[in-house]
Amino acid sequence: MITITQAPPYLxxxxxxxxxxxxxxxxxxxxxxxxxxxxLNSIVGNPPDAGALEWALSGGSLxxxxxxxxxxxGARARALLDGRDVPPFTTTYAAAGDExxxxxxxxxxxxxxxxxxxxxxxxxLGSRSTYLPGHFGGFEGRTVARGDSLPLGxxxxxxxxxxxxxxxxxxxxxxxxxxxxxxxxxxxxxxDSAWRIFTETNFLVAHASDRTGYKLNGHPLSHDIGSLPSxxxxxxxxxxxxxxxxxxxxxxxxxVGGYPKIAVVSKTDMPILAQRSPGESVRFELITIEQSxxxxxxxxxxxxxxxxxxxxxx
Amino acid sequence: xxxxxxxxxxxxxxxxTIRFGSEKSPELLKRVHAAASAVSAAAIxxxxxxxxxxxxxAVFYDSLKTTYSEMAGRVLEACERGxxxxxxxETVRTHDIPVAYDxxxxxxxxxAVGLSAEDVITRHLARTYSVDxxxxxxxxxxxxxxxxxxHLPRRSQPRPRVPAGxxxxxxxxxxxxxxxxxxxWHIIGxxxxxxxDPARDPPAALRxxxxxxxVRVK
Numbered sequence: 001m002i003t004i005t006q007a008p009p010y011l012x013x014x015x016x017x018x019x020x021x022x023x024x025x026x027x028x029x030x031x032x033x034x035x036x037x038x039x040l041n042s043i044v045g046n047p048p049d050a051g052a053l054e055w056a057l058s059g060g061s062l063x064x065x066x067x068x069x070x071x072x073x074g075a076r077a078r079a080l081l082d083g084r085d086v087p088p089f090t091t092t093y094a095a096a097g098d099e100x101x102x103x104x105x106x107x108x109x110x111x112x113x114x115x116x117x118x119x120x121x122x123x124x125l126g127s128r129s130t131y132l133p134g135h136f137g138g139f140e141g142r143t144v145a146r147g148d149s150l151p152l153g154x155x156x157x158x159x160x161x162x163x164x165x166x167x168x169x170x171x172x173x174x175x176x177x178x179x180x181x182x183x184x185x186x187x188x189x190x191x192d193s194a195w196r197i198f199t200e201t202n203f204l205v206a207h208a209s210d211r212t213g214y215k216l217n218g219h220p221l222s223h224d225i226g227s228l229p230s231x232x233x234x235x236x237x238x239x240x241x242x243x244x245x246x247x248x249x250x251x252x253x254x255x256v257g258g259y260p261k262i263a264v265v266s267k268t269d270m271p272i273l274a275q276r277s278p279g280e281s282v283r284f285e286l287i288t289i290e291q292s293x294x295x296x297x298x299x300x301x302x303x304x305x306x307x308x309x310x311x312x313x314x
Numbered sequence: 315x316x317x318x319x320x321x322x323x324x325x326x327x328x329x330x331t332i333r334f335g336s337e338k339s340p341e342l343l344k345r346v347h348a349a350a351s352a353v354s355a356a357a358i359x360x361x362x363x364x365x366x367x368x369x370x371x372a373v374f375y376d377s378l379k380t381t382y383s384e385m386a387g388r389v390l391e392a393c394e395r396g397x398x399x400x401x402x403x404e405t406v407r408t409h410d411i412p413v414a415y416d417x418x419x420x421x422x423x424x425x426a427v428g429l430s431a432e433d434v435i436t437r438h439l440a441r442t443y444s445v446d447x448x449x450x451x452x453x454x455x456x457x458x459x460x461x462x463x464x465h466l467p468r469r470s471q472p473r474p475r476v477p478a479g480x481x482x483x484x485x486x487x488x489x490x491x492x493x494x495x496x497x498x499w500h501i502i503g504x505x506x507x508x509x510x511d512p513a514r515d516p517p518a519a520l521r522x523x524x525x526x527x528x529v530r531v532k
């Protein structure tokens with residue numbers, strides 16, 4: 001078990017989300033940075049979609065009430081385990097009574113903490129992820145607060161050795177501002193000048209951005225498409241409302257929506273976008289669906305590499 | 315294979331959309347629902363979810379196990395089979411939802427449309443509605459065919475917290491808030507029926523294509 005001794009304003013349990021509930025209007029949800037979630041789970045010997053903590057906005061601390069392995073990664077933050085530095089994406093062992101202190105987040109947005117055994121809350125609709133707008137999933141359907149104790153699952157059969165680290169070349173290009181996209185369902189409704197603005201100018205992540213969507217500021221993409229009947233949306237869909245500045249749907253993307261979708265962010269690059277903070281820039285690069293699916297398969301094979309390297313170190 | 319105007323388009327690298335036409339109509343919506351049932355019935359192993367909307371449906375799939383072009387072929391085939399199936403093969407479910415007409419906007423709705431509160435209630439009760447779409451929030455059903463005498467734009471000031479079970483109207487539609495959410499519809503009553511419960515299977519009381527009647531309770 002772990003106990004939160006100082007909670008940041010945002011702290012939830014997340015896994016890889018709900019794959020079979022969109023029919024009922026339930027978003028996929030899950031970690032904003034699925035790369036970090038899956039890699040960190042592998043680094044502590046868990047299945048890639050085990051429950052982990054998604055942490056944002058400030059520092060905080062937690063206490064281990066049992067011995068166990070853990071790993072942190074995603075956003076960049078200095079972390080100390082009883083005063084010793086905890087490197088990112090690295091298997092670290094804690095003893096019962098140890099305190100993990102997360103200092104201020106200095107880069108990126110969402111920090112993940114995976115624990116051997118996984119955060120063992122009861123799955124809701126097939127997932128342990130917290131859906132805050134619906135008040136369900138995760139830890140009592142809410143953000144985790146100071147004093148909360150979170151149960152961990154059984155110790156996995158094999159845990160990588162202390163100090164095992166994800167090779168740096170397998171990490172996403174977190175500091176890059178380039179995000180690959182494929183043409184959206186309304187791509188043809190936008191003219192050449194809108195497409196030029198979309199692919200050739202930088203957009204800045206606005207403060208109005210959360211797990212549901214990131215609003216972007218920049219040159220508006222003028223269009224007179226007007227209102228469309230609601231149609232299905234997805235994580236990464238880039239909507240262009242009438243004022244012309246994009247909104248990218250993120251982890252808690254609604255299942256249907258009425259704005260025209262110019263493009264959809266490649267799933268492989270969602271972690272890069274998710275980790276961009278307000279004020280940071282984003283530039284969209286158009287690729288084909290075949291390229292996007294190939295990139296996703298490469299990413300899956302990278303995750304497999306991390307798992308086998310970790311297992312070999314155990 | 316029959317000549318079809320169905321068009322498939324990728325919706326990112328892990329979903330695809332099938333478009334059935336460009337104009338909203340009850341007939342088109344029936345085709346979308348029939349095709350969605352056919353896609354589900356086809357039990358394509360890579361398919362994770364099917365979401366329907368007014369002109370299209372989306373199929374979410376495991377793109378590590380297949381490709382867009384392979385999925386598009388299989389989903390289009392299932393859709394075409396579905397839309398040529400004789401109508402009436404699917405049983406239409408009709409739900410009775412008990413409503414207490416005690417909503418905070420009931421009087422204002424009456425004033426805005428020039429009817430008494432009692433007439434608003436009578437007209438709201440008189441129709442059987444169909445579930446056009448599930449979405450916006452979990453379990454929210456867009457119910458169409460509201461009496462034209464009750465059509466009103468949304469409230470200019472949305473409420474930050476609408477209680478679950480609130481029965482509301484806006485535009486040509488009515489619906490029941492399944493969860494506590496912000497909302498801009500006019501609340502005319504409430505129901506004790508649970509429209510969405512994540513612990514239930516299925517979690518949503520209604521599904522696309524269902525029919526809904528409201529029944530008055532005091």
